Amino acid sequence: MEPLAERLRPRTLDEVLGQPHLTGERGLLRRMLEAKRLASMVLFGPPGTGKTTLAHLLAEGAGKPFLRLSAVEAGLKEVRQAVERARQEGGLVLFLDEIHRFNKAQQDALLPHLESGLLTLIGATAENPAFLLTPALRSRLRLFPLRPLSQEDLLALLRRALEDPRGLPGVAYEEEALRLLAQAAEGDARFALNTLELAAAFGKVDLKSVREALGAERLGMDREGDRFYDLVSALHKSLRGSHVDAALYYLARLLEGGADPRYLARRLIRVALEDVGLADPLALRLSVAAKEAYEALGSPEGELALVEAAVYLALAPKSNSLYQAWKRAEEAAKAHPEAPVPLNLRNAPTALARALGHGEGYAYYHEDKEGSFAQRYLPEGLEGLTLYEATGEGFEERVRERLKALRGQFQSARPPKGG
Structure with missing residues (x-):
């Protein structure tokens, strides 16, 4: 078959x-x-x-x-x-x-x-x-x-396999076992399905059969039996906590245990965005470069690029200001989804749009800086909205000073009357 x-x-x-x-x-x-x-x-x-x-x-x-x-x-x-x-x-x-x-x-x-x-x-x-x-x-x-399949995509695929007449109809299963398999498959549909078929050979797709079908290389990563995602979590938190030695140890555990270096490279990029941010803007560039270097060299030579990125991220100043600002921005967008864009900022490609006042009074920054600071940017009722706050970590100290100066200019400028 x-x-x-x-x-x-x-x-x-x-x-x-x-x-x-x-x-x-x-x-x-x-x-x-x-x-x-x-x-x-x-x-x-x-x-x-x-x-x-x-x-x-x-x-x-x-x-x-x-x-x-x-x-x-x-x-x-x-x-x-x-x-x-x-x-x-x-x-x-x-x-x-x-x-x-x-x-x-x-x-x-x-x-x-x-x-x-x-x-x-x-x-x-x-x-x-x-x-x-x-x-x-x-x-x-x-x-x-092509992108790795998400865990939700893999769950849908596994459920389809247990219902489709071409698959394994009638095989009993536990939802928790499917979730474990979807997590361990790391975006690989072929691996997920073939492992599901092996687990089904034990008579029932439950946690025990899935663990046996997965084997140590996907679940344990080593003889101690620690879960893959426990190690990934430990790596991420060690990088966030600036503990370079712990970060290197968990990275080595993952690579020695057979983790996909490309997955780890993506995790490093996430740390650069979520936990370093503008405290050190070079962190993102170095992390992306490490992923590209690994793709060019492969294993084992390319793994040193991941090591370099991990050490840099652990030692870098930390800030989650971008992450927090984006969460607040999403909340504001959901709370005010229909707030009208100020007339001066609206697009005016047609005569009708211009007749309706679109673009009227817009001050072009490079020609009228004072007017640019005086005009309205946020919708009416949201003028005092503050989403981004820079920390004093690393480069963000300079960002904070610049932000303070810009907000001072906006507050001191007189807003125009009308649109």
């Missing part, structure tokens, strides 16, 4: 989970299918996010023959055979898995056939195509990023 992940492969774009930016109502892939104009592309993202599934659906929707090759095994001979078949059948969708493994000569062999339209190439890779594909090939391809 085929593995569960294969049996449950989506049959339509509507069944694809986790990629609404591509498959949703305004998603580019959906619009391609509706127009029946399939372009050559690369689908790139973590394992188990639907790259192969989307390639099948796109070829089927375009009504073209489909050929799947793996760049791990295929070479120039297989490319020539694909071209010959495309000539015989009047075109072909070539799905090339692990496309980043093709060398320059192999990539160049595809170019004339993409240019002529004989081949429509759909490449798939878990790596960053910007680093691993030649500029000539990249210029002929659309690049579509």
